[in-house]
Amino acid sequence: MAIPFVNDIDLRGNEIQDFRVPRLNGLPTATAAQNGYVVYNTQDDRFYVCRSAAWMQLPQNLTSLEGTTKASLLDRTNHTGSQSSSTISDFHAAVIASRLDEFAAPTAAVSMGTQRITNLATGTGAADAVTKAQLDAVAAVANAAASGIAIKNAVRAVAKTNITLTGAQTIDGVAVVAGDRILVAGQTSAAANGIYLAAAGAWSRTTDADETGELAPGTLVAVREGTTEADTLWGLVSDAAITVGTTNQTWTRMVAGSTGEIITAGNGLTKTGSTLSVLPKASGGITVDGTGIAVDATIARTASGTVPAGSTNATITHNLGTDSAQITIWEASTGKQVMVEIAKSGANAVVATFKTAPTTNQYTWSARS
Numbered sequence: 001m002a003i004p005f006v007n008d009i010d011l012r013g014n015e016i017q018d019f020r021v022p023r024l025n026g027l028p029t030a031t032a033a034q035n036g037y038v039v040y041n042t043q044d045d046r047f048y049v050c051r052s053a054a055w056m057q058l059p060q061n062l063t064s065l066e067g068t069t070k071a072s073l074l075d076r077t078n079h080t081g082s083q084s085s086s087t088i089s090d091f092h093a094a095v096i097a098s099r100l101d102e103f104a105a106p107t108a109a110v111s112m113g114t115q116r117i118t119n120l121a122t123g124t125g126a127a128d129a130v131t132k133a134q135l136d137a138v139a140a141v142a143n144a145a146a147s148g149i150a151i152k153n154a155v156r157a158v159a160k161t162n163i164t165l166t167g168a169q170t171i172d173g174v175a176v177v178a179g180d181r182i183l184v185a186g187q188t189s190a191a192a193n194g195i196y197l198a199a200a201g202a203w204s205r206t207t208d209a210d211e212t213g214e215l216a217p218g219t220l221v222a223v224r225e226g227t228t229e230a231d232t233l234w235g236l237v238s239d240a241a242i243t244v245g246t247t248n249q250t251w252t253r254m255v256a257g258s259t260g261e262i263i264t265a266g267n268g269l270t271k272t273g274s275t276l277s278v279l280p281k282a283s284g285g286i287t288v289d290g291t292g293i294a295v296d297a298t299i300a301r302t303a304s305g306t307v308p309a310g311s312t313n314a315t316i317t318h319n320l321g322t323d324s325a326q327i328t329i330w331e332a333s334t335g336k337q338v339m340v341e342i343a344k345s346g347a348n349a350v351v352a353t354f355k356t357a358p359t360t361n362q363y364t365w366s367a368r369s
Contacts, residue, residue, distance in 0.1 A: 004331065005339050007355050021047070030055050137233075150215070152195060152208055153181065154222040158229050158251075161186040165196060165203040173227035181206060183221055183234055183251060190248035195221065205244065215242040220254065229253070300368050306332075307352065307363035314358060317349040318367035325350070325367045332364050 023040045027048060034050040041048055047058040072078060085091045123130040157174040159182060168177050176182060180198040187193050195209040209215050219236040223229050235254040240247055265271035270279040278288045287294050303318040307329060318325055323344045329352060331338050341353040352365075 003337050003339060004334075007340060007353075009339075027055050150219045152219060152221040154224050155181040155183040155195060156224055157226050158183040158185055158223045158232075158234060160229070162188045165192070166199075166201060168198070168200065171226075172229050174225045183223060185234065185249075185251035190250060191246055193249035193251060194244065210244055212243045215244065215249070217242070302366065302368050304364065304366040306361055307358050307365055309358050309360040309362065312354045312357045314352045314354065315345065315349055316352055316365050316367075318365075319348045320367055320369040321347050322369045323347050325369045327352070328366050328368075330364045330366070332361055338363065 021038045021040055023042055025042050027039070027041055028034075030050050030053050032053045035053065037050045039048055039050075040046075048055045049058060050056075117129075120129060120131050122134060157171045157176060157180070159171045163169065163171065163184065163186070165184070168175070170176065171182065176198050178199045182196050182198055182203075184193050184196050194215070195206045196203045197206050204210070215236060217236055217238055217240070221234050223232050223234060226232075233254045234251050236242070236249060237252050238248060238250045242249060265276060265279075268279055270277050278286070278293055280286050280288050301320055303320055305316070305318075307316060308314045316327065318327070323346065327342050327350055329338050329340055330336065343351045343353070345351050
């Protein structure tokens with residue numbers, strides 16, 4: 001959107017660099033008021049200057065070469081031979097900007113030249129690559145098993161709150177039926193927690209977790225289904241030796257599954273590895289460092305209003321308490337920014353100079369400190 005100027009511009013001998021003349025689709029009717037205007041006509045790709053109320057075509061540097069027309073020179077089908085990629089200005093940038101998923105799939109082994117693949121997403125499909133975190137979780141299970149920690153057969157669901165240990169019921173969105181293995185981890189009496197076999201009547205503990213000595217601290221069990229707990233790994237974190245039915249059994253989720261991590265970063269937080277940090281907005285508001293969190297002292301203050309009418313020297317009072325406030329003036333009827341001379345007038349005001357005195361509500365202003 002073009003910015004209208006309401007005053008003449010005095011460049012004081014300085015250059016105008018990197019500018020472009022107006023591009024028009026056809027020439028308008030020439031008038032004396034347009035004398036000196038330079039335009040570019042996109043219909044014939046030529047420059048014109050208005051002189052004596054008439055458009056004059058500016059000459060071109062090259063229109064033909066030994067009988068070869070401009071059109072013939074521009075026709076790529078007339079070009080033969082090869083061209084070095086180094087002579088194409090944007091060749092390198094265009095190639096490196098292409099994403100790997102835009103290239104054809106490889107048909108042979110791809111060597112990474114001893115380099116790592118980083119920022120890999122967690123694998124979920126049978127043919128997906130897995131992350132180091134996933135491998136570490138598997139290694140932890142294997143190492144635990146090697147150290148004598150028991151791994152029980154998987155359960156269908158886990159009950160994290162107190163339930164009645166009888167009959168068919170829904171646990172974590174799973175319709176539990178007779179014969180399902182269920183991890184019970186939220187009973188009011190923790191001694192009643194454990195691994196159960198669901199039944200039409202009263203549930204019973206499974207045969208691999210119903211006798212003393214079958215459940216050691218650190219025992220692990222995988223949960224297959226559930227709205228929130230599908231594909232998670234749970235562990236028995238009670239420290240004392242377990243006497244089934246007497247000793248409290250405390251089970252907790254140890255490793256997240258395909259549904260996500262145990263701890264994720266919510267609004268206003270960022271997570272790196274296992275560390276949660278406060279995430280300041282890029283636009284400011286708070287600052288965060290090793291000593292704590294504080295309100296950003298650089299938060300901008302703003303003010304706005306209508307430019308006073310009746311004088312070419314209009315005083316704008318912003319009351320921001322600084323003589324370095326940034327003032328912007330807008331034309332109310334068009335919403336376009338206008339350029340005027342602005343001079344400081346203390347800590348709470350500026351004086352805007354117009355060639356013609358503003359009328360009532362002709363201009364609005366905004367200030368920012």
